[in-house]
Amino acid sequence: MESDILQNSGIKPSFHRLKILDFLRSRKNHPTVDEIYSELVKEVPTLSKTTVYNTLKLFQEAGLVRRINVEEQETRFDADTASHGHFKCVQCKKIYDFIVDDAAIVTSDLKGFNIEVKKVYFQGTCPGCLGK
Amino acid sequence: MESDILQNSGIKPSFHRLKILDFLRSRKNHPTVDEIYSELVKEVPTLSKTTVYNTLKLFQEAGLVRRINVEEQETRFDADTASHGHFKCVQCKKIYDFIVDDAAIVTSDLKGFNIEVKKVYFQGTCPGCLGK
DNA sequence: ATATTTGCAAATAATTTGCAGTCGA
DNA sequence: TCGACTGCAAATTATTTGCAAATAT
Numbered sequence: 524m525e526s527d528i529l530q531n532s533g534i535k536p537s538f539h540r541l542k543i544l545d546f547l548r549s550r551k552n553h554p555t556v557d558e559i560y561s562e563l564v565k566e567v568p569t570l571s572k573t574t575v576y577n578t579l580k581l582f583q584e585a586g587l588v589r590r591i592n593v594e595e596q597e598t599r600f601d602a603d604t605a606s607h608g609h610f611k612c613v614q615c616k617k618i619y620d621f622i623v624d625d626a627a628i629v630t631s632d633l634k635g636f637n638i639e640v641k642k643v644y645f646q647g648t649c650p651g652c653l654g655k
Numbered sequence: 656m657e658s659d660i661l662q663n664s665g666i667k668p669s670f671h672r673l674k675i676l677d678f679l680r681s682r683k684n685h686p687t688v689d690e691i692y693s694e695l696v697k698e699v700p701t702l703s704k705t706t707v708y709n710t711l712k713l714f715q716e717a718g719l720v721r722r723i724n725v726e727e728q729e730t731r732f733d734a735d736t737a738s739h740g741h742f743k744c745v746q747c748k749k750i751y752d753f754i755v756d757d758a759a760i761v762t763s764d765l766k767g768f769n770i771e772v773k774k775v776y777f778q779g780t781c782p783g784c785l786g787k
Numbered sequence: 788a789t790a791t792t793t794g795c796a797a798a799t800a801a802t803t804t805g806c807a808g809t810c811g812a
Numbered sequence: 813t814c815g816a817c818t819g820c821a822a823a824t825t826a827t828t829t830g831c832a833a834a835t836a837t
Binding site for chain 2: 791792794799802
């Protein structure tokens, strides 16, 4: 359950936090802060954008969500913290997840480095838009 | 020569543009807009930050430089447009380049996709900071 | 002279911060 | 009650834009 996830991360499962976590986990589309806020405020009118920011920061520090920046200046969030890449279609703007073979990326250049986070962002055109 | 590079990209080699390109090519440290401006303004007092923005945008569109966003909200620029990854040390903040075997990353998940840009960002601790 | 480049200052956008009010154990 | 959670509004930061002045060919 969502509240257990928060408990286990040492985060008090308040109503707003549960809503935000729930939203992130149910949506696959890597929403922006604005999208999260705009959608949830319909259901939870007392929600403020500050709380969305606060909460996402909290989640992020706890490792519950990851920030995605396929394109600069546009920050999105992903509740799937397993390692995977993100592809953004330049036409339809949709973001696709794809599996990345982590091990294959590592090169001898980074011998002796302690790698904690790996981000793989691709951009291009998706099959749907290529057909046009 | 720098001015030829610009000519070949269809960009008029103005004084400021040459200075900015030169700066990017000589520095290996992937400067931010602010760093570029602050450094160059010492040498070229008439330079404005708007011009740095304009010029970088121009260069970027011409494919002369690439934007780097290892960490969200911090945009840096790289005059090396060959495919490579960027590692940012969370301790000393330094950015290291490393070779990436592009081919190894592609997965079956992206069959039918036209991949135009590949970005690989790692974060962690560099050997120097690990020793402390 | 004519088009391009440049620079200021204002506008915009995303995010952070300070602080006061509110809520729950 | 007390401390954590929330929300408003103001502050901050990065970037873009409009337009006029400077510059180059």
